[in-house]
Amino acid sequence: MLNWLKAHCDTILASLPPQRLLALDALRGLTITAMILVNNPGSWSYVYGPLRHAEWHGWTVTDLIFPFFIVIVGMSLQFSMQRQSTPGISSHSNSQLIRHAATRSLKLFGLGLFLALFYYNFADPAYSYLEQKLLNLRWLGVLQRIGLVYFATVLIVLYCGTRGRIAWLLALALVYLLAMWFMPYQDSQGNTFSGLLLFGNSFAAWLDHTVLGVNHLYYRSATPFAFDPEGIWSTLPAIASCLSGVLLAQWLQSGHSLTHKIRGLLLVGVIAVWVAELWHFSLPINKSLWTPSFVLLSSGYCAIVLAACIWLCDVKRWRRWSAPFVVFGANAILFYMLAGVLARVLVMIPVGDGLLQGWLFSRVFQPLFGNFNGSLAFALTFLTLSYLLMHWCYRRGYIFKV
Template identity: 75%
Template sequence: MLSLYRRYADAILTVLPANRLLALDALRGLTITAMILVNNPGSWSYVYGPLRHAEWHGWTLTDLIFPFFIVIVGMSLQLSLKQQGLTGKFAIIRHAAIRGLKLFALGLLLALFYYNFRDPAYSYIEQKLLTLRWLGVLQRIGVVYFFSVIIVLYCGTRGRIGWLLGLCALYLVGMWYLPYTDSQGAQFSGLLMFGNSFAAWLDHTVLGAGHVYYRSATPFAFDPEGLWSTLPAIASCLTGVLIAQWLQTERSLVAKIRGLLLCGIVAVWLAELWHFSLPINKSLWTPSFVLLSSGYCAIALAACLWLCDVKRWRRWSAPFVVFGANAILFFMLAGFAARALMMLSVGEASLQQWLYRALYQPLFGDYNGSLLFALSFLLLSYLLMHWCYKRGYIFKV
């Protein structure tokens, strides 16, 4: 079995271009794998703590997944600049705008892909189309990518650091000092409460209560991928740009790994200290959360570099290279499949509920059954993504 896996892993890794940064490919694959795993439990009533998001302030391992992806977007952006440098800035911006719009459109498509066949009174127009959630994971990636490209093209290292700090500072000014009022005329400012913050007020006012994720939040409905929190999300992407710049220096690989590890540890330590005055919060994407998640991403990248390029232990990364090579396609197909399992029915239950209750829960129990359902979903997804990879089908936005 071990020799079979070795041959399988070698077949994947030997076809990678010589100039590819395997550690980054592996980290991207690990991140998207974790994202699909936590998004598809057998039952949301039975999910182990680390696989849940924090209820509000604080963080879990799951809270680090999306910002890792944003930081990786920044790294990939910087590492690809040399390849795009000859095409001119206008062409790069045009390409970034098109790519951002495509990602935004794919996010809307995923949001629209649902129909409740079990409810004869269900109205797709009223209950889905007219209450479409405008923002989401792919939409945020598209917006963050576009603005990050512009900053990177027109700013050097100091300018990028300035933008990173400036975006976080602007965010804090809004959250701490800009006043806002509810429908009753009560005025607020400086709050970081669920449904009561400047970011929540802005989402409620601009997007509308019917077009965000937390629609029942009071006094303001809001979105965890909302408008104001996009500012520090761009800052997260810029941390990835700076990490990639560090990797492009002439220092030795060991020195680069040590630098990443040191910066990551310091960033996490400072973020935890900052948490006492500015809570770490993913839904608000607070600057302390930017510092924490970027720090852990730097540590994770250092670990991948050490394993892949120092110790030369590379075969473990092969499955994650497959997932990472088609990360957007993987996310889309997993989203479609998960929604199809909810739409299709077996009696009074959805197909997902029936599979969990009939197969996984009786055999493995509540929590283990829910986790094994997610792992089974991941395994079937891998078979499909491996089929795409072997045939050279890479979905590029």
Template identity: 70%
Template structure:
């Protein structure tokens, strides 16, 4: 039955689709939802947590994978035969890209605002949500990165894209290392990469304000892990996706493509790990060493998917991830709304989320396994909805 189900999914795939990319997108969004929805944040296995500051875990690679995949998708979409390189056509594509970015940004704000604490009679939505609206987040970063990467993709060739990546990296590092900044007490800092104390943190604190970022209690500067300055190297991550897609589009055998991706991945990860001793690998600051590390591992993951799905033709295992990847934005939105709804619905003095974990999952499986089982159950229920959409051909596009 499971085999037939998977075969049916694979049979629906259009012939021109790059299966490995769809699978990698699905794996990435599945991992993102898994780590975002534990039964209890107090009981999460170490690989499913983000690094506390410098360094990395597998979880830290999920978001940059998605950014790299966005770059790959941009390049593949520009290669469609219906598109021309005329100036007018580029302007039209920029307009469409701007609209798409605006929609993504608004969807991100919707998830930020979609919450109300019904258990607190003193809760003020205006004061505690609207007045402290977080300006940035996952979808908001994707929106900004997508648009600027689209501009680079439309107006820069291979050399221009490489120069853009190098230029953005130099600008980011020059400010992080050389630009002095002051706290409200007049203390001057320069060249720091500490939690709440870096040029990036100071910029977020100064422009966005302490009440509109994720780490509001960070000192001396509140900041956002998807903040302003760290967006520059995030664009570089997306440019790496453009270059990876160009490699895949070149006239060479699949085996040669896999070898090239694997070589790039190994070299990038190797350089990043050595660079870590001078420039820390840090997701919240999105340091260039983190860009190299995550882009390298993404290339390795894509090479593995191509080798398994397109060379060895081992495809049945990939079917569920194709379903999730086909509707990645819808899946992300559904998961965000559902998770918030579980937190808003009350059963007695606790939320439905807490009640389910404490009443069912923790007694049956224990603390950590119960928390993981909750996340897996969330994925299973999500799959039912996502498969229903996939079967009907409904793809949510922005």
């Protein structure tokens, strides 16, 4: 069995182009794997603390997953831009690149809306898809944010050099903070607020509530304002996260030695995390608001984990561990889509007095492993089955490109 696993991993790694940065593929795969793991427990009533999001201010390991992916988008974008500008590789004009980026962004946004609409409550004969889903569609979400952030970052990267990109990163954080701290806003009772970072009471929440409407947001019952964790205003610092990925990729493209690059990533990462934790006392680290302190923290940890991946893959040459994550990372969007569809199917099909997922958990995983371990075992089984499907796609060269 062990020899088969080694051969399996070696076959995957042998299929990669020699110039490809394995550490980035491994990090992308790790990130999307973690995202699917935390999104699919057997029961939301039994989830270990680190696999949950922080309730409001503060953070858990789970809160780092989505910003890691955003940073990786920025890194991949920079590497892609470099390849397109390399002599001998077909180059495109800025207008072509912008059209391509706009198309990709619209596709990502559309896929996000598809997942938001992919649900029907078969267990309720009175369920109205028109009233409860179509007319109450959540406009924003994970894929929608990636699409918006990607397009904005492409524009900045195309027209700005390194100093311009740093300036944009800082400006986005500053504009976000100025509005959050000083922009006054009113609720329906005429009460005026400003400078609040409360659940349901911040400038970001007011903007989501006012522009998108209560019925189209994730936290619809929040008061005095419904809001979305992937909302309008928090998209600005999310773009800053993506730009941090661009800057990390530029560092990796520099002429320094590999050891020097790893040390640089570690130094920047540790300083960013340290500053973010100190800043937390005056500007809370908060994923739902995507505060600039959260940008610093998540980008810092991403730099540290990337340095670790480069050290393992390229310095120590310990590569086999990365092979399954390469498979997941190569088809990250397809993996996310299929996992999202399957997760929804499991809570759509009625079985007995409940739904298929609840039946599987209560009849199979809970009796075998207990409450919390059973919920985790369900998520790990979900991942294992997903890997079989993703590996089948990988072997046949089917890569879903948006």
